[in-house]
Amino acid sequence: MSLDKIECVVIGGGSLALAVTRRLALSGREVMLVSRGDREQDDGGHWVASGGWPEPIESSILDQPGTLRASFCAQGAEALEVYRGSQDIRFTRTGQLVVARDAGEMALLRDMAARDPSVRLLSAAEVAQHERGLECAGGLIAEDAGVIDGDALRLALRIDAETAGAYVTEGCRLVAAYPMRRGFEIDLGGLPGDLETLRCDLLINAGEDVEAVQVASRIDGMRRHLPPEPLAPGSKRYKLEGTAPFSRLVVPGCRGSKASALFFSGFQGESWMDVLASPEEESDRSSADRRMADWRIQGQTEHGIVGLVNVFGVDARSETRASMALAEAVADTLSGRVAWSAPQPTSRMVLV
Incomplete structure (x- = not known):
C-alpha cells in the first residue's frame, strides 16, 4: 500500500x-x-465493436423548462457543437421525431410545439412520409438532434x-x-x-x-x-439485431413507458435502443414529467x-x-x- x-x-x-x-x-x-x-x-x-458506441444528442424539446437539466443540456449542446467541430469528431444530424399514439398525446405535442417555434407538428400521413411504415396519430419533429461518435x-x-x-x-x-x-x-x-x-x-x-x-x-x-x-431513472442501452428501422432519433410516444424509449441508428447502419424506465411502467404524466427529476x-x-x-x-x-x-x-x-x-x-x- x-x-x-x-x-x-x-x-x-x-x-x-x-x-x-x-x-x-x-x-x-x-x-x-x-x-x-x-x-x-x-x-x-x-x-x-471498438469505435461502435454512438451517442444520441437529443433535441431540447423534451426537457422540462426551468430546470437545471434543461439549462445544462441547452448550454452543453452549444459547447459540444463548437468542440466537436474543432476536433473533427463525427456527427450525423438526423433530427428527432416524437410520436403521438392517440389524440391525448397529440395535445401534449401541441403544447410542446407552442413553446418552441423551431419544431414542427406532423400529421399521421406526414410522419409516414418521414419514417415509412410508422403508424401513429401524428408527431413532432425537431431538427437539432443527431448522433455523435462517443x-x-x-x-x-x-x-x-x-x-x-x-x-x-x-x-x-x-x-x-x-x-x-x-x-x-x-x-x-x-x-x-x-x-x-x-x-x-x-x-x-x-x-x-x-x-x-x-x-x-x-x-x-x-x-x-x-x-x-x-x-433519474436508470438508463439502459441495447444494440438491436438487424438494420436500423428509422433514419431519425425516434421516441415512440410522449406519455407513459413509451416516452422513456429512444431508437436511433449507429454509424454502420446498426440499430440501438435506449430505455430510461421499465416497460411495465405506465403513467399519465407527460414525457418531461416522467423523465425529469x-x-x-x-x-x-x-x-x-x-x-x-x-x-x-x-x-x-x-x-x-x-x-x-x-x-x-x-x-x-x-x-x-x-x-x-x-x-x-x-x-x-x-x-x-
Missing part, C-alpha cells in the same frame, strides 16, 4: 468525468481521473486532459473516502485484494445516475446527504464537506449532451463562485 498526494481526484467513467478532468487540468490544477474504463458491452451483455469524443477529451497534465487510471474504483482536516484520504481498488491509498485536496464525484449515488455512499459523512431516491450539483453549502462536489441525477442518455456545461459548473462550484439550487419544478442559480 502506498500513500501519495494529488490536488484533485475525479471519479467517473463517462463523458462527464472526462469533461470535468479536462476542464480542471486546463485551468492548471493537478488532476487524476479514477475511471472504470471504456464500455465494451451493452446492458444486455452483448459485445460492441468514443471519439471521449478520446479527444482524454487527450486534452492528459496533454494538460492530468492522470487517467482505468479499471479502478473508489472503495472509501475519508474527509480530513484538509482534503481527503481515499482508498482505491482495482483487482480483488488490491488497495491503494491516496490523499487529495478536492474530490469530484462525476458518475452517471446510480453510480454517483453509490460513490457518494462510500464517502464518510455523506450518507445523511444522499438523495432520498434516485434522481432535476439534477443536483452538491457542494459544501449542501453537505458541509470542504472540497467535495457531487453531481447527482445525470442520466446516461443526456450526459454527453450536457457534459461540457456541467464541467464548467463543477469548476465554478469548486471556486466558490456559485452554488446551485434546484427545487422542483423550477431551478435557480444562487450566487454566493
Whole structure:
C-alpha cells in the first residue's frame, strides 16, 4: 500500500468525468481521473465493436423548462457543437421525431410545439412520409438532434486532459473516502485484494445516475446527504439485431413507458435502443414529467464537506449532451463562485 498526494481526484467513467478532468487540468490544477474504463458491452451483455458506441444528442424539446437539466443540456449542446467541430469528431444530424399514439398525446405535442417555434407538428400521413411504415396519430419533429461518435469524443477529451497534465487510471474504483482536516484520504481498488491509498485536496464525484449515488455512499459523512431516491431513472442501452428501422432519433410516444424509449441508428447502419424506465411502467404524466427529476450539483453549502462536489441525477442518455456545461459548473462550484439550487419544478442559480 502506498500513500501519495494529488490536488484533485475525479471519479467517473463517462463523458462527464472526462469533461470535468479536462476542464480542471486546463485551468492548471493537478488532476487524476479514477475511471472504470471504456464500455465494451451493452446492458444486455452483448459485445460492441471498438469505435461502435454512438451517442444520441437529443433535441431540447423534451426537457422540462426551468430546470437545471434543461439549462445544462441547452448550454452543453452549444459547447459540444463548437468542440466537436474543432476536433473533427463525427456527427450525423438526423433530427428527432416524437410520436403521438392517440389524440391525448397529440395535445401534449401541441403544447410542446407552442413553446418552441423551431419544431414542427406532423400529421399521421406526414410522419409516414418521414419514417415509412410508422403508424401513429401524428408527431413532432425537431431538427437539432443527431448522433455523435462517443468514443471519439471521449478520446479527444482524454487527450486534452492528459496533454494538460492530468492522470487517467482505468479499471479502478473508489472503495472509501475519508474527509480530513484538509482534503481527503481515499482508498482505491482495482483487482480483488488490491488497495491503494491516496490523499487529495478536492474530490469530484462525476458518475452517471446510480453510480454517483453509490460513490457518494462510500464517502464518510455523506450518507445523511444522499438523495432520498434516485434522481433519474436508470438508463439502459441495447444494440438491436438487424438494420436500423428509422433514419431519425425516434421516441415512440410522449406519455407513459413509451416516452422513456429512444431508437436511433449507429454509424454502420446498426440499430440501438435506449430505455430510461421499465416497460411495465405506465403513467399519465407527460414525457418531461416522467423523465425529469432535476439534477443536483452538491457542494459544501449542501453537505458541509470542504472540497467535495457531487453531481447527482445525470442520466446516461443526456450526459454527453450536457457534459461540457456541467464541467464548467463543477469548476465554478469548486471556486466558490456559485452554488446551485434546484427545487422542483423550477431551478435557480444562487450566487454566493
